[in-house]
Every structure is written in C-alpha cells, then in structure tokens.
Amino acid sequence: MTVYNFSAGPSMLPEAVLQEAARGLRDYNGSGMSVMELSHRSRQFVQIIERAEAALRRLMRIPAEYSVLFLQGGASSQFAMVPMNLAQSATAAAYIDTGNWSQRAIAEAKLLSRAEVIASSADKNYTYIPRDYQLAPDAAYLHITSNNTLEGTRFGEIPSAGRVPLIADMSSEMLSREIDVAKFGLIYAGAQKNIGPAGLTVVIIRTDLVGRPARNVPTMLRYDVHCEARSLYNTPPCYAVYVAGLVFEWLEQMGGVAAVETLNEIKARALYDFLDQSSLFSNSVARADRSRMNVPFTAPSEELNEKFLAASEGAGLLTLRGHRLVGGMRASIYNAMPLAGVQKLVEMMQQFEYENAGGKHV
C-alpha cells in the first residue's frame, strides 16, 4: 500500500532523494566509501557542502552579502543564538507572538538578553496573524515565526521592519514559497520539514550583522565562528548536509521554488476548499492567514476525531494526529507531499463525512 505521511516533522522526503541517498550511503561516487565515512575535511565532503550551499543560493536567490550556515541544534538553538549574538546592545529586541514556537523563542530571548513582545494573537487563541504594532526604530531586531506549525497560520505578507533587522524562524516553510531574502537580517530553519533530515539547521545571515558577541557566549553558539569556518568549525552533520543537498537539487529539477509554490497552493486549496464547505470538519484559522504547510482541522467531537484518526491510519494516511497541545488533526503538506496524497486525504474525509455527518453538533 502506498502510504502518505502527514507528519509535521520529521516528515516526507522525495522518493528520488531517498533512492540517491541510499546509493550514497553504500558507496559515494564509486569511492568505495559511504558518505557517512568521508572525513569532513576531505575533498569529497567539501564539494558536497559547497554544492549544497550553491544550490540553496540559486533556489532562494540569496544575495552575495549573506552567509549560509549548516549548523546543529535545531531552531531551539537559534532561539538562544539570535539574542546572544544580535541583542547585545541595551535596546530590547522585539518579538511578535504567534503561538507555541514564538513563545519558546521569546522565553529564551528574555532569559538571555532583553526582549519585548510588541504584538500577539493570544487573544484569539493564535488563529490569526497580528498586523497592528509599534516597532521602536532602535530595536535590536524584530523576530517573527513566519509559519506556525501547530496553529496553522502564516505571515502571508512579510512585515516591513524598516532599518531594524528582521529575523524569521522559517522552520516549517523555508523553500515552500518565494521570499525576498534581502528583506531579512537572518532566516533560520530546522531541516526536518522542507530541507532534509533532522539534526541539521540552516541559517542565512546578512554578513554585516555577524559581530563579535559578548565574552561569555559559548564558541559553538557564535555566528562569527561558524561564518569564518564556513560551517566547518567542528564536524558538521555530514550526512544530513548531503541529503539536504539532494533535496535542493530535486527542487531545482522540479522547477525551483516558484514551481513548488504553485503546487503547494493547489494542495492547500484542495484541502481548505473541502474544509470550508464541509458539514463535519472545520478549520478555525482566519482565511487570510492560513498556512500552506500545516492544516489543522477537527471533527465535532473527540470521539469522531479518534474514529477519523483510526480510519485514516488504516487507509495509509499517517501521522494526522494534531500536536498534543492542540488536539484534533493536522495535515502537514510540505514540498515532498504529492498532490495525490492530499487528494486521497480529501476523498477519505468526504467518505468519512458521508458516513458520520449526522454526528455534527453545531
């Protein structure tokens, strides 16, 4: 049975990438060595990491004045690195609070430097993206979570921060839509959604922001150290970098970010169109702010949610359970999810609704 995996991350990878990754795992380019066995200082691995960076630069049209880093530690480490490196001045950093992952970033920034929340959608349970806020012109930076994996929202339009560096956690949407990198001071993303395997974090930073941080910042948490060493200060997660490079090349073969964005719009529309006319399932996010990557939805009762989850699992539609903090269902439909997977999900929901619609309590 073909299965479709709607996991929020780690999540589906393109079949062609997994095939090639398995070849490289057994024997890299006829070297007799696995990619995993290559020294990170070897000619072969340096080619792998440089090729990955070059492909990412092409895909996102990253301007020359930005550095690309392949790091470890996930977005959770970036929650600390951003304030430790970029908020060393007396001026507070500004954060927009759009849900669970924003809150974690904010808590870490408050722990390690000065940060203030200038807007929040907590008042409506994070079902929208706030648009009204005052940004101090001397704020250290403005931090946003551009796509909110749990809540199913996204910044459709990237906010303007003027001369204040804009920092974005794009973990769950990097490479899924065209963005203008020049609008950002720093972009970071855990790889395990649209980029590759867990254990790799991509950082894109405007090089003039890379200063010398305060004395007590651990070496491994310094952007300047990693920039200077071109991500080879210590042994990087080599195999994950290799797989990410394969994903980037797959994406180029698909036609690049613009092409995959079009496909992502079609996938998301199929799901939202169904939800909007459904008599059983619903999604509570403001329409203008809906994520194209993560679509949370619920049936009218816990019992029906559980029944649907069991039925979908049986039909090969996997990992649809919503995050433990939110409940219900969530379909994560990243770049690697084919349209056929979304269509099968919609058909399954239609069938389930037909059989269970009598149970809706509105």
Place this chain on the structure above:
Amino acid sequence: MTVYNFSAGPSMLPEAVLQEAARGLRDYNGSGMSVMELSHRSRQFVQIIERAEAALRRLMRIPAEYSVLFLQGGASSQFAMVPMNLAQSATAAAYIDTGNWSQRAIAEAKLLSRAEVIASSADKNYTYIPRDYQLAPDAAYLHITSNNTLEGTRFGEIPSAGRVPLIADMSSEMLSREIDVAKFGLIYAGAQKNIGPAGLTVVIIRTDLVGRPARNVPTMLRYDVHCEARSLYNTPPCYAVYVAGLVFEWLEQMGGVAAVETLNEIKARALYDFLDQSSLFSNSVARADRSRMNVPFTAPSEELNEKFLAASEGAGLLTLRGHRLVGGMRASIYNAMPLAGVQKLVEMMQQFEYENAGGKHV
C-alpha cells in the same frame, strides 16, 4: 578494489551496519516510511531511541544511576556544557592538558567559568600522559581527554579522582575498550569515530550531578532539560540515533566491548610492532601511553611522507594524512577497521621501506 579508510572521523562504519541503514532509509520495517521520515514522537522512533539506549547500557554496563543522552553539537558543545552545568560553584575545575582537544576544552572552560590546568604534557610535545599532579579535593571536577586523536596518546589507566567527579572526553575511544563507568561523573563522545555518523553526541552522566544550572545557561545547553525529556526536548538527530543503534547491535554480535578490545589490541600491536623495528618509519609516543585508536607516524622527510601518502592512496589505503597541526601520517583504526586493513597497511609500509630505506636520515 577494497578500500580501507583510516580517517580520524567521520570514519569507517561496519559494512553490515551500512547495509541495514540503507534498508531503513528506504523503508523502515515495512512501514512504507524511511527512518528519516518518522516523527520523533512516533511509536517507532521512540522504540528506536530506547533500543539504542538499552544496547549501549548493556555494552558499557552503565549503572542505573546514570542517564544516557543523545545530543547534538559534538564534543565542542560539551566543552561548554560541562563547565556551564557542573562548575557553577566558586571552586575551580581541574583539567589535565594532553593536547589539542584538551586545550579546546580548557579554553572554553576558562571562558565560561573557572578552570585550572593541574598537569600538562606540553613540555614534551604531548608525547606522553602526565601522571604527577595535585587535585584539590573540592575541585568542581577533573577533566581528561582519555584518548588524544591528534597526538596518538591515551590514558591506559583511568586516573583516580577520589570524590571529585571525573569527566572524560572519550570521543575517539568510547566502546573500544572496557571501562568502569562508575569511576566517572560524566563521559561524552562525538559519534563519528566508534559510534555512528557525525551530528550525534553521546553523554553518560551520573544523574545526581544534573543540577539546575545558573540562570543564563541556554536551554539547549542544560543537562537537566535533556535528562528530563529523555533526549526528546526538541527534535533529535533521528537517523544518526538509528545508525548508532545499529552499530551498538553490531558490536553485541561481535561479542561486545571485551571482544572488540582484544581485536583492537591485536590491530594496534601489528602496527606498533612494525613501527618499532622499522628503519624508515617512527612513532614518538611514550610506549606506555600509546593510543590503540590513532597511530601517528612519520617517514624521515616531508618528501617521503608525501610519496608514501600518494602510494597508499593508490593502493586503496585512504585518509592516512596526519592532522594539519601535526603533519606526517596517522592511521585511525577504530572498531570498524578490520584486521585485514591494518595488515594491508603494514605490508604497504614494509614494501615502501624496502624501496626507500636508503633515504632515512637518522
């Protein structure tokens, strides 16, 4: 041509592990999903990480009062985490300086807390392990680098630290020899030598040492956070954990650590015995302190070193070039290096000596 890879890390992995890892990469246990696609919260992945921990506990006979952590960031991150978590008191931590990696650990500890070097083998270019030192009974801890990858030394006997917690960077020798975990407060190791792929770090910590660190420690650098979450505070390097688990099970099939230690002794002896009688090649490490994992050696001139490196590469004996700080050659012969690889290297050295011995200038 069969190749043997003498890289210091990332390094050789057992062929059986790579085969199984490639299967899991394509389809994990008939799930239709790659291991890389499994949610880290899924039943399957939780089984994978629990199985890996259980196998490691069996292999090293880790007492119940120790926690096992699967982290990111390499030994370089442990250089910071150890002092940030364990040297919060006013008492300085004690370090024994046995070379390049010790120095990095010491520099980080001095940056982030109070540390002092109580012994060093710098006086003889790190060719031996110091045995004379005074350890203050109230030192926060004693830190050693148990095997020195660049210098080719090791602590044959683990020093006694009394009631002071003993911390060991065992990156390049964990699982290669039997050790009594109960003698240590904390052991850490980057995976890319004897454990698995780069991007994974294993920490074994006596649970009573896991306190609440000072307020300004980034969450991702706190042992208490990772212990409480059983390495799932954030998304771990899932595939690397899976491969490490396969390595642990392979090691059990080989007969465990005692069996592999016997084999490692035979491999190392073959190389040292040849070096000790060679008229061309030499190793300058004090005999009692020789590493079983990393064997540095030199020919009498740069020209002969380069000639040997080119010849060995041509014969499928790869990555024998010494570390850029040291020069010459280095054979890293971790658990996954078969005896046949060492024998082929010795034969190659014999042949090279026969052809070039006239060039030795002693």
